[in-house]
Amino acid sequence: MIIVHRKEHFNAAHKLYNPSWSEEKNLEVFGPCANKNWHGHNFELITSVKGKVNDSTGFVIDLKKLSDVISQEIIDKVDHKNINLDVPFMENKMGSCENLIIEFWKILQAHIPRISSTASLYRLRLYETPRNFVDYYGE
Numbered sequence: 001m002i003i004v005h006r007k008e009h010f011n012a013a014h015k016l017y018n019p020s021w022s023e024e025k026n027l028e029v030f031g032p033c034a035n036k037n038w039h040g041h042n043f044e045l046i047t048s049v050k051g052k053v054n055d056s057t058g059f060v061i062d063l064k065k066l067s068d069v070i071s072q073e074i075i076d077k078v079d080h081k082n083i084n085l086d087v088p089f090m091e092n093k094m095g096s097c098e099n100l101i102i103e104f105w106k107i108l109q110a111h112i113p114r115i116s117s118t119a120s121l122y123r124l125r126l127y128e129t130p131r132n133f134v135d136y137y138g139e
Contacts, residue, residue: 003050003122004060006067010075013040014083014095038082044127045074047108051119061112061119069111074104101126101136109138 015038016030026034033039047070051060078087083095089107093099101124109121127133 010079048123050122
């Protein structure tokens, strides 16, 4: 098995805030991430796909096609957007990286078979900051 990776970048704003809690509790739990005026990040999304090498192409997956899907289905929908307000697939969800990466997985998992019959989504890694990131391997 070989694992290939594609890295994409986007900028987005969000706020971590539970409306059923007091402002004090939100600040206690989320700190500056509960800022009423939002805050932004320069996100990095690394999509990892696993599979066998196709004898005809020498690829596990065509990375240009993978990049196109990531761009059209995810990046175009979150880049320079407010995750809490502007992204339909995040409606009624906490704008955390954990929830965001789960939604990204759902989107990409549906598209990988259209690009390659032998590859599958292996892992998503989402960097919120250079030191804070989450990995998701599906359910």
